[in-house]
Amino acid sequence: MVLEKLGSSLRNAVSKIMGKSVIDEAAVNEFVREVQRSLIEADVDVKLVLEISRRIKERALKESPPPGFSRRDLAVKILYEELTNLLGRKPAEIPMESKKTNVIMMVGIEGSGKTTTVAKLAFWLSKRFGKVGIISADVMRPASKLQIEQLVGPDIPVFSKESKDPVEIMREGIEFFKRERYNFVIIDTAGRHKDESSLMSELDAYREIGPDLVILTIDGTIGQAAYAQARAFAEKVPVGGVIVTKLDGAAKGGGALSAVAASGAPILFIGTGERVDDLERFDPERFVSRLLG
Numbered sequence: 498m499v500l501e502k503l504g505s506s507l508r509n510a511v512s513k514i515m516g517k518s519v520i521d522e523a524a525v526n527e528f529v530r531e532v533q534r535s536l537i538e539a540d541v542d543v544k545l546v547l548e549i550s551r552r553i554k555e556r557a558l559k560e561s562p563p564p565g566f567s568r569r570d571l572a573v574k575i576l577y578e579e580l581t582n583l584l585g586r587k588p589a590e591i592p593m594e595s596k597k598t599n600v601i602m603m604v605g606i607e608g609s610g611k612t613t614t615v616a617k618l619a620f621w622l623s624k625r626f627g628k629v630g631i632i633s634a635d636v637m638r639p640a641s642k643l644q645i646e647q648l649v650g651p652d653i654p655v656f657s658k659e660s661k662d663p664v665e666i667m668r669e670g671i672e673f674f675k676r677e678r679y680n681f682v683i684i685d686t687a688g689r690h691k692d693e694s695s696l697m698s699e700l701d702a703y704r705e706i707g708p709d710l711v712i713l714t715i716d717g718t719i720g721q722a723a724y725a726q727a728r729a730f731a732e733k734v735p736v737g738g739v740i741v742t743k744l745d746g747a748a749k750g751g752g753a754l755s756a757v758a759a760s761g762a763p764i765l766f767i768g769t770g771e772r773v774d775d776l777e778r779f780d781p782e783r784f785v786s787r788l789l790g
C-alpha cells in the first residue's frame with residue numbers, strides 16, 4: 498500500500514469529524530486544518546493545499562447535503578472530490594489497436610526507474626493484451642538488455658543489436674516484432690542525465706520512429722521537482738502518459754503525484770517496488786478511495 502502515512506492522517510481527520518455531533522464552522526475549520534497538515538506533510542505543493550482547503554471550507558459550509566447525507570458525510574464527500582480533482586479525476590486510457598503492433602517509447606531521466614518500468618509494463622500488457630516484445634535501445638548502457646531479461650524472464654523477448662545508433666536498433670526491432678505479429682512493442686531508450694539538456698534527442702528518435710505512445714517515467718521521491726521534469730519532457734516530445742515510480746518507500750509521494758497531475762500529463766501507472774509485478778494502474782478515484790479507507 499502506497500502513501501500509508503498520508504492515508505492514515507487523512508483517515509484520522511475524517512474519523513474526527515465523523516465523531517462530532519454538530520458540524521459548525523469551528524468543526525469544519527478543524528477538519529480543514531488537519532487535511533492541510535496531512536497534505537503538506539506528504540509534500541503536496543503549498544499553493545495547491547491552500548486552494549483545496551479553501552474549496553473544502555467554502556463548499557462544506559455552503560452546500561446542502563444530498564438526501565440521506567448528513568453535513569458530516571458532505572464534508573468527507575467534498576474532501577474525496579477535491580483530492581480526486583487534484584489527481585486528474587479519470588484514469589487515462591492506454592491507446593491500443595488490435596490489428597497492429599502498437600509501439601510505446603519510454604523516456605525518462607537516468608535512475609528514474611525507466612528500464613525497470615519497461616519490464617513491468619511489458620509484463621502487465623502481456624497478461625492482458627497478448628504478445629509483447631521489448632527493444633533495448635539504450636546505447637549508453639548496453640547492460641540494460643540483461644537487466645530487462647532478468648526481470649521479465651524467458652516469456653518476453655528482448656530485441657537488441659550491437660550498434661551505436663539507437664534509431665537503427667529501434668527500426669530493426671519494430672520490423673522484427675511486426676513480422677511476428679506482436680501486439681505491443683516497448684522501446685527502452687537511453688536515459689537523459691539530469692544535467693545534460695541536449696545529450697539525448699528524444700525528439701529525433703520520436704520523429705524517426707513515430708511511436709503510438711510516449712511514456713515518461715518520473716521518480717516519485719523527487720516531490721515537487723516532478724512538475725518541472727514532466728513539463729520539460731512534455732515540451733520536447735508529446736508525452737501521452739506518465740508512470741510515477743518508487744511510490745512504495747516514499748512517505749512523501751503525494752508531492753510527485755499531485756505535481757505531475759498539475760503539469761497536465763496523465764498518470765497511467767505507479768511503480769510500487771523493484772519487482773516486475775510492482776506496477777499499479779493509476780485511477781484517481783480508486784486511489785483516493787483507498788487513501789481515505
Ligand code: GDP
Binds near residue numbers: 744746767
Ligand atoms: P533507469 O536508469 O531509469 O533505467 O532506472 P532503473 O530501472 O535501472 O532503476 C533504478 C533503480 O530504481 C533500480 O535499483 C530499480 O530497482 C529501482 N526502482 C525502479 N522502480 C522502482 C519502484 O517502483 N520502487 C522501488 N523501490 N525501486 C524502484
